[in-house]
Structure formats: structure tokens, C-alpha cells
Amino acid sequence: MRHRPEPAAARYRFGARVLDLAQRELRLDGIPQPLPARVFECLQTLIEHRDRAVGRDELVRAVFGRPDVSDAQLAQVVLRARRAIGDDGQEQRAIRTVPRFGFRWAMDIEEVGEEVAPVEAAVVEPEIETPTPPPVAANDDDAPKPIRVVATRAPRRRRWPFALAAVIALCAIASVFAWPQWRAMHAVASTAQSRGAIVVLPMQVEGDDSAAWARLGMMDFVVDRLRRANQPVWSSEATLALLRTQGDTPDAQRVRRDSPAAWIVESRARNVRQRWDVALTALDAKGRTITGRANAADLVGATRQATDRLLAAIGGTSPRVAHDAPDFEERLQRAQSALLANDPDTARRLLHDAPLAQRQTPQLQYRLAQVDFADGRHADGLAKTTHLLRLPAVQGDATLRAQLESLQGRLLMRLDRYADAERSFDRAIAAFVPTPNASELGRALIGRGTARMAQGRFDEALSDLGSARVQLVRAGDRLSVAKVDGNLGVLEMQRDRPREAAQAFEKAERDFKALDATVELSGVRNMLVAMHLMLLQPEQAVAVSDRAWAVRERLRDPAHVADLVLARAETLITLGRLQEADALLRLPQSRASSPGDFHRHEYLEMELARQRGDAAAVARIGTQVLRDWPAQRNGRLRAWVAWRAHEAALDAELPTPPNASALDADALTKQLGIAVRHRREGDFNAADTAYKSAIAIAEASGVPGMIANAVIARAHFLLAQDRVDEATALVGRVAPWADRDFELALLQVALYTHLRQAGQQQAALALARRLAGERPVITRL
Numbered sequence: 005m006r007h008r009p010e011p012a013a014a015r016y017r018f019g020a021r022v023l024d025l026a027q028r029e030l031r032l033d034g035i036p037q038p039l040p041a042r043v044f045e046c047l048q049t050l051i052e053h054r055d056r057a058v059g060r061d062e063l064v065r066a067v068f069g070r071p072d073v074s075d076a077q078l079a080q081v082v083l084r085a086r087r088a089i090g091d092d093g094q095e096q097r098a099i100r101t102v103p104r105f106g107f108r109w110a111m112d113i114e115e116v117g118e119e120v121a122p123v124e125a126a127v128v129e130p131e132i133e134t135p136t137p138p139p140v141a142a143n144d145d146d147a148p149k150p151i152r153v154v155a156t157r158a159p160r161r162r163r164w165p166f167a168l169a170a171v172i173a174l175c176a177i178a179s180v181f182a183w184p185q186w187r188a189m190h191a192v193a194s195t196a197q198s199r200g201a202i203v204v205l206p207m208q209v210e211g212d213d214s215a216a217w218a219r220l221g222m223m224d225f226v227v228d229r230l231r232r233a234n235q236p237v238w239s240s241e242a243t244l245a246l247l248r249t250q251g252d253t254p255d256a257q258r259v260r261r262d263s264p265a266a267w268i269v270e271s272r273a274r275n276v277r278q279r280w281d282v283a284l285t286a287l288d289a290k291g292r293t294i295t296g297r298a299n300a301a302d303l304v305g306a307t308r309q310a311t312d313r314l315l316a317a318i319g320g321t322s323p324r325v326a327h328d329a330p331d332f333e334e335r336l337q338r339a340q341s342a343l344l345a346n347d348p349d350t351a352r353r354l355l356h357d358a359p360l361a362q363r364q365t366p367q368l369q370y371r372l373a374q375v376d377f378a379d380g381r382h383a384d385g386l387a388k389t390t391h392l393l394r395l396p397a398v399q400g401d402a403t404l405r406a407q408l409e410s411l412q413g414r415l416l417m418r419l420d421r422y423a424d425a426e427r428s429f430d431r432a433i434a435a436f437v438p439t440p441n442a443s444e445l446g447r448a449l450i451g452r453g454t455a456r457m458a459q460g461r462f463d464e465a466l467s468d469l470g471s472a473r474v475q476l477v478r479a480g481d482r483l484s485v486a487k488v489d490g491n492l493g494v495l496e497m498q499r500d501r502p503r504e505a506a507q508a509f510e511k512a513e514r515d516f517k518a519l520d521a522t523v524e525l526s527g528v529r530n531m532l533v534a535m536h537l538m539l540l541q542p543e544q545a546v547a548v549s550d551r552a553w554a555v556r557e558r559l560r561d562p563a564h565v566a567d568l569v570l571a572r573a574e575t576l577i578t579l580g581r582l583q584e585a586d587a588l589l590r591l592p593q594s595r596a597s598s599p600g601d602f603h604r605h606e607y608l609e610m611e612l613a614r615q616r617g618d619a620a621a622v623a624r625i626g627t628q629v630l631r632d633w634p635a636q637r638n639g640r641l642r643a644w645v646a647w648r649a650h651e652a653a654l655d656a657e658l659p660t661p662p663n664a665s666a667l668d669a670d671a672l673t674k675q676l677g678i679a680v681r682h683r684r685e686g687d688f689n690a691a692d693t694a695y696k697s698a699i700a701i702a703e704a705s706g707v708p709g710m711i712a713n714a715v716i717a718r719a720h721f722l723l724a725q726d727r728v729d730e731a732t733a734l735v736g737r738v739a740p741w742a743d744r745d746f747e748l749a750l751l752q753v754a755l756y757t758h759l760r761q762a763g764q765q766q767a768a769l770a771l772a773r774r775l776a777g778e779r780p781v782i783t784r785l
Contacts, residue, residue: 016051017114018098020557021089023047030088035554038517039088042067046085050099054109057102076209079216082107083345090557094350201479202230202237202286203265206247207307211275215303218273220244221341222307225333226271226284229311231441232323232403238265238479239443240344245483245519267318271310273303282306284314294318302330304337332362339371346522348378348560366398373411380561380596382418389415406435406444413451417458418563420602420637426455446475447484454491462495469495483524486515490528497535502707506535513548522558530571537578538709540741540748549575562596569594570604577611580746580777585612602638603629607645614652617780622652623661630663639669647673650680651717660684672701672710676717688725695721699734712738716747720754728758742768746775753781 014026022031028044030037049066050058058066064073067081082099085091091098098111207222209215223240230237246259259268267286274281280303284296296314300306312322335358342351352375355368362368369388376385389412392398398405409432416425429452436445453468473488493508509532516525529552536545549572559565569588576585588594589612595605606629613621626649633642646666653661667677679694695718702714715738722731735755742748749772756765772781 015116017116018051018089018111022116023051032554032557035550037088037554038520040084042081043084043088046081047089050085050107050109051113054113057106057108059106063106074208074210076207076216076219080219087346087558092347092350094347201265202235202267202269203243203246203259204230204237204240204269205243205259205271207271207273209273215273215275217338217341218303219341220344221337222271222273222303224340224344225304225307225337226269226311229308229323230315230320231444233315233320234439235315235320236442236479239481239484240340242443242479242481242483244344245521269314271307273307275303280306282310284310286314286318302334304330304333332358332365332368335362336367336371339375343371343374343378346378346558346560348375351375352379366392366395366401366404370404370408370411373408373415377411377415377418378560380563382415386412386415386419402435403439406432406448409435410444410448410451413448413455417451417455422455422458426452426459429455442475442479443481443484446472446479446481446488449475450484450488450491453488457491457495457498460498462498465491465495483519483521486512486519486521487524490524493528494531497531502535502538502709506532506539509535513551522555523561523564526552526555526559526564526568530567533571533575537575538707540708540712540745542578542744545575546579562593563601565593566595566597566605567601570597570601570608573608574611577608577615580615580775580779582612582615582778602641603633603645604638604641607641610645610648610652614648615779619652619656620658623649623656623658625649626652627661630661630666633663633666635666635669639666642666643668643670643673647677647680650677654680654684672698672714675701676714679717679721683721691721692718708741712741712745712748716751719751723754723758726758728755731755732759743771744775746772746777746779749775750781 014024016023016025020033022034023029023044024031025048030039030044030047045067046063049063060075060078061071064071064078067073067078083093086093086096086099089098093101096110098109100108100110102108204223204226206219207226209218209222220240223243227237227240227243259265267288269284269286271282271284279299279301281299282297282303284307286294294314294317296310296312296317298306298309298313300309315322335354339351339354342348342354352372355363355372355375358368369392373385373388373392376382376388389408393405393408393412398408409428413425413428413432416422416428429448432448433445433452436448439445449468449472453465453472456462456468457465469488469491473485476484476488489508490512493505493512496502496505496508509528512528513525513532516528529548532548533545533552536542536548552568553572556565556568559568569591573585573588573594576582576588585608589605589608597604606625610622610625613625626645630642630646630649633645635642642663643666646661646663649661650664650667653659664677664681667673675694675698679691679698682688682691682694695714699711699714699718702710705711715734719731719734722728722734732755735751738748739752742752749768752768753765753772756768769781
């Protein structure tokens with residue numbers, strides 16, 4: 005790799021990104037992005053020579069520092085460079101391919117000579133400008149005392165209703181410190197790692213520039229054929245997750261070091277005189293090699309023959325699977341290559357362009373259903389899998405049937421149909437158990453465990469996740485193991501243990517970042533934000549939110565984008581950055597959330613209105629959504645919406661909202677709702693009894709956010725009743741958290757106002773102003 009003098013500017017800005025040559029960093033919105041050295045060199049070379057096309061050989065010398073580099077190696081670096089800047093091979097917005105020559109930079113560049121400050125932007129157009137929070141709240145004044153507090157009291161929400169989105173997406177990692185029995189289970193799994201597993205590396209392709217798709221597509225073809233021959237082979241996704249941690253070029257020795265596999269399979273394909281020569285070489289731990297080689301007119305046929313010859317050499321038997329036409333098999337593998345490269349648009353186009361007879365086959369329809377899942381079209385995917393599972397041809401293909409059942413379970417989870425998903429996973433597990441497919445079985449067990457978790461059956465979920473982990477560790481499937489552990493973190497959250505969940509998600513963030521698992525990384529950061537908010541740690545929450553926001557352009561599924569937008573909006577509301585939060589909630593993309601986040605958008609609209617002091621708007625929004633909110637849809641969030649709507653309606657002297665029974669879905673909101681009802685009826689003794697019960701429930705959980713919620717509600721009630729001594733004792737229990745929570749700081753102001761302690765009141769008021777952001781603090785009496 006060559007070293008060149010840096011230009012005077014040394015920084016290039018394009019869109020929300022800056023390539024800093026002096027620091028050798030790529031920054032997105034001011035946040036450094038992980039970037040392999042060769043990818044950096046590729047971007048630097050293309051940008052520096054953006055006035056012309058850069059030839060293939062020139063780019064190779066700049067990136068690798070030597071001429072003997074295959075087209076496949078260069079194509080992989082360019083692919084990673086495109087991904088790093090939010091580009092792809094289809095749109096080519098920034099890196100454009102120049103046929104038979106090389107590449108050219110196509111995006112506008114601005115040279116900047118000094119450090120570029122972070123830029124806050126929306127997920128998609130229009131961009132959202134970050135307003136500077138005012139030093140004091142808009143309605144603040146320095147009027148003499150006495151004063152009264154008028155800001156609304158936004159509760160610290162229990163995030164558990166939102167946890168379903170993470171459960172469904174299987175997008176978190178957790179550590180296993182929480183349960184002694186889980187540590188024992190992990191030890192068993194570690195000793196059970198199968199050294200008979202086979203890892204297939206991406207194919208190296210030479211002699212045909214149009215066959216770059218084969219790198220991943222034919223890797224997956226070999227994996228599928230070995231799997232159908234009942235060999236314990238890693239999934240393509242698991243292999244790619246391992247390779248992401250190892251740099252640009254797959255290295256069998258490094259894979260050997262990082263995996264328990266018995267065989268590492270490398271493959272090479274070379275096009276010579278319109279025929280394909282394919283060689284598969286398996287390397288064992290002792291350095292012994294076995295090779296399967298074949299030559300055929302088409303790449304798929306040659307790879308199939310080479311795989312079967314390798315199977316015979318290691319003592320396996322070729323699978324008895326009917327061969328499709330070479331062009332059809334190639335199309336399927338091209339589409340799979342695009343899916344593995346996170347490019348569902350290309351995969352869909354390839355499949356839709358097939359002849360009618362091919363489009364009607366179960367194999368192509370199954371691939372289309374996978375594309376639907378990757379692209380967030382869950383209802384479309386479910387329709388396809390349901391139809392396919394009724395076909396006699398599918399019923400006679402045990403492997404395809406099991407894969408379809410597993411995919412259907414994941415689709416049903418996305419559609420909030422947890423009981424149906426569990427039944428699909430049951431059938432998939434039954435089909436996978438007799439096979440050596442530990443990875444497929446483990447994934448189906450993850451699915452059933454998450455379906456049971458979503459239904460509140462935590463012990464059964466733990467059992468499934470434990471069994472899944474044993475299978476996946478045995479298979480060496482690191483990414484799926486991470487997903488198992490992540491769901492254990494979500495399970496901690498469901499058990500009202502946010503500290504343990506937060507620590508688990510912190511580990512998850514590190515692991516998914518190392519695996520370059522974008523969707524999972526985004527999801528786990530959203531959950532970590534929620535945990536910090538529940539622990540009354542706003543500074544940590546916003547730091548994680550900033551990191552989550554940095555990867556927004558790499559998300560494709562509309563539900564994932566919506567979850568990110570809503571999580572960001574929630575964080576900003578908590579910090580009093582109301583204009584930014586409002587702008588996010590106005591984005592159309594914010595309403596594309598998954599069924600597991602049913603009415604979360606409206607809930608955050610209520611939070612925003614309450615932070616602005618508009619109790620009537622809170623009651624109006626809550627009343628509207630409660631009218632047609634089914635009890636079985638996101639019941640715990642429904643309970644919190646009902647409580648806040650009832651409380652706001654009472655404060656605004658509006659009629660009681662509908663669906664009072666919604667409060668019963670959560671023990672804490674049930675008691676808080678009872679207290680509001682008794683206040684409306686004038687029975688203040690009964691109201692206080694209910695508030696005391698709510699505090700007892702919150703304190704039993706040990707969660708600061710829940711405790712603050714209940715204390716704020718009862719303390720304001722006591723102050724309104726002039727029961728100052730009781731309020732003083734109650735407020736003292738949460739005083740240590742007041743320096744980092746606006747609502748608790750306001751509570752201190754209200755208490756000292758009633759006590760007529762001017763010095764303490766002024767100190768509390770200064771603290772509330774510091775934490776307020778754009779929220780109102782006081783008005784003159």
C-alpha cells in the first residue's frame with residue numbers, strides 16, 4: 005500500500021460524510037465510521053482523481069501496493085467502499101463503474117480546510133436542522149415568588165411494550181451473567197462444539213467480469229448442496245459474519261484460528277475458452293487437503309460436479325436433488341448473492357425478470373418470499389409462503405418445507421401473530437431435528453423462543469433459547485449465537501431488570517459492531533437507549549442515540565427505519581429538544597413501524613404535547629387512539645396511553661376517555677388509573693391508597709424510572725392537598741436523581757415553593773432551567 009503526501013485541504017465532504025485524510029477517518033454526521041485500510045485507500049484514490057476515470061490497474065496499485073490482485077479481490081474492496089458511503093452497485097451515486105476500464109467518482113465534493121462540525125440530519129429528506137437549545141425555557145421569567153409549576157409531568161415510560169420490536173427482529177446480544185443455570189448451559193455448549201463442521205469461503209472468480217455475483221452466490225450454492233447431503237456446514241450468513249471481523253481478503257488460516265470447523269473449503273472458478281474450471285479445496289486442521297474439480301460449459305454445473313466430487317472424497321454422498329436448467333440455477337444464485345450483499349432490489353429484479361415458467365416454480369417463489377422479508381413486505385411474503393406450503397411438490401421436499409415454515413414464522417412475528425408464528429416454528433423444528441442442520445434448527449428454536457417471549461411465556465422462551473444456543477455454538481454460527489444472547493437481554497428487560505439488560509446491550513453493541521451487522525446493531529442501540537432512559541441516565545442515552553443515528557442510511561426495511569426514528573424522537577423529547585423531536589414525528593417514515601410498535605407514534609405525540617404543557621392535546625390524542633385499539637395489540641403500551649389520557653383529561657377538565665379497562669394490562673398503570681378515577685369522584689382517601697399501591701409496585705421493581713413515575717404522581721397529589729410533610733418525605737426518596745431528570749427537578753421546585761424555602765427553591769429552579777431545554781418551567785402567579 006503506497007503512502008502519498010496529503011493535500012492542503014486533507015478533508016473532503018460529500019453529503020453528510022467527510023473523508024479526513026490527515027486523521028484517516030470517514031465520518032458520518034461527525035461520527036467516525038469503522039473503515040478497513042484498503043477501503044479508505046480506494047475512496048481516497050477515487051476522490052483525489054475525481055476529474056477522470058481511474059483505471060483498474062491504477063486503483064489496484066493504490067489500494068494493494070502490488071499488481072498481482074484478482075478482479076474478485078478488487079471488486080470486494082469497491083463493494084465495501086460503496087457500502088461505507090451508502091452507495092451500491094445498482095444506483096452508483098458515488099462510485100461509478102466504467103466498463104472495461106475501471107471506476108470514477110461521480111458525487112459532488114467540497115474540500116474543507118478545517119474540522120467539520122457534526123451535522124444533525126433526518127433519516128431521509130427533508131433534512132432536519134438541529135436547533136440550539138435555549139439557555140432557559142421559553143416561558144421562563146425572573147418574576148418574584150410565589151410561583152407555581154405549570155409544566156406537564158411526563159412519566160418515565162416502561163419500555164417493555166416497545167421491547168416486542170426487538171424480540172421480533174432478533175436484534176440484540178446479551179451477556180449471560182443473569183442466570184446461573186444459563187452459565188451452566190453455556191459451558192455445556194462450549195464443550196459440545198462439533199469439530200466436524202464445514203466452513204465454505206466465498207468463491208474466487210477469474211476470467212469473467214460479469215460473474216462477480218458468483219463470489220457469494222456460488223458460495224451459497226456449495227453450502228446448500230453440502231447441507232442437502234446432510235453435512236454439518238455453516239450457513240453463508242455465519243461465514244460472512246466471521247469474515248467481516250478479518251479484513252478484506254478471506255484467509256483459511258485465520259478462519260481456522262477463529263472457528264472450530266474440521267474443514268475449511270476454498271473455491272476457485274476460472275473461465276477459459278467459454279468453459280468453467282472449478283476447484284474446491286478442503287483444508288483440515290492438520291494441513292491435509294482434499295480437492296474436488298470439474299469442468300463444464302456453465303458455472304453452476306461445474307460447481308455442482310466439483311462439490312459432489314469433494315463430497316465423495318470426504319466420505320459423503322451426493323444429494324438426490326433434481327437439477328434445474330443452468331440458467332435458472334444461475335438466476336437463483338445471482339439473487340441469493342444480492343440478498344447476501346444486502347441488496348434486495350437487485351434480487352427482486354433478477355427474479356421478476358425470469359421467464360414465466362421459472363417464476364412459477366416453488367424455488368423461485370421461496371426466494372421472492374425471502375426478498376419480501378428483507379425488504380419489509382411481510383404480508384406479501386406471508387401470502388407466498390402460505391401458498392407454497394399447500395403445494396404437493398413442497399410437501400415432498402422436506403428441506404424446502406422446513407425452510408418455508410421457518411421463514412413463515414419470522415414473517416408472522418413481524419405481523420404481530422405470535423401464536424401462529426409459534427406453530428410454524430414448531431413444524432420447522434420437527435422437520436430439522438432429524439437432520440444434522442444444527443444452524444437451521446438453532447434458528448428455528450430462536451424463532452419459537454421469541455414467539456413465546458412475545459406471549460409472556462418466559463420460562464418456555466428461556467428453554468428454547470438455551471437449546472438454540474447449544475445448537476448454534478455447535479454449528480459455529482456466531483451471528484445467530486449473538487441473536488440468542490440478545491433475546492436473553494430482552495428477556496431481562498421483560499423481567500424488569502433494566503440494569504442487567506443495559507449491560508447486556510452494551511456487550512451486544514460491541515459484538516454486532518465487530519460483525520458489521522447493521523440491522524442488529526441499530527436495533528440493539530435503540531434498546532440500549534431505552535434502558536438508559538429507564539435508569540434515568542439521559543447523557544448515556546443521547547450518546548448511544550447519536551451512534552444509532554449514524555447508521556441510518558444503511559437501513560432498508562421501513563420498520564427498522566421507523567424504529568430508529570421513533571427511538572431518536574423519544575430521546576430528544578426526554579432531553580427537551582422538542583422541535584427536533586416534532587420534526588422527526590412529522591416524517592412519513594416514522595409511521596412505518598412494525599406491528600409490535602402499534603400506536604407508538606401516537607404515544608410519542610402525546611409525550612411531546614405533555615412536555616409542552618398542553619394537557620388538552622394529550623387527552624385528545626389518547627382518546628382518539630383508545631377508541632379503536634384492540635386489547636390484544638401492544639397491551640402494555642395501551643395501558644400507559646390510557647393512564648396518561650385519563651390524567652390529562654382530569655387536569656384539562658375534559659370528559660373521561662374511553663377504554664378504561666385498558667389500564668388493567670399493567671399493574672402499575674392499573675393503580676395509577678384507579679387513583680385518577682377516585683380523584684375525579686372526589687374520593688381522595690381512596691385515591692391516596694391507590695397511589696401508595698402504585699409506589700409499592702414501582703419500588704418492588706427497583707427501576708428508577710418506574711419509581712420516579714409513581715412518586716411524581718403521588719407527590720403532586722399530596723402537595724395539592726397541602727399534605728406537605730408527607731410530600732417532603734416522599735420527594736426525599738427520589739432527590740438523588742433530580743440532578744439528571746427534569747421532572748424530578750420540577751418536583752423539587754414545587755416542594756420548596758410550598759415550604760417557602762427561598763434558597764432551596766432558587767437552587768432547584770436553576771437546576772430545572774438547566775435541564776428544561778425547550779420545556780416550560782414556571783409562570784408568574
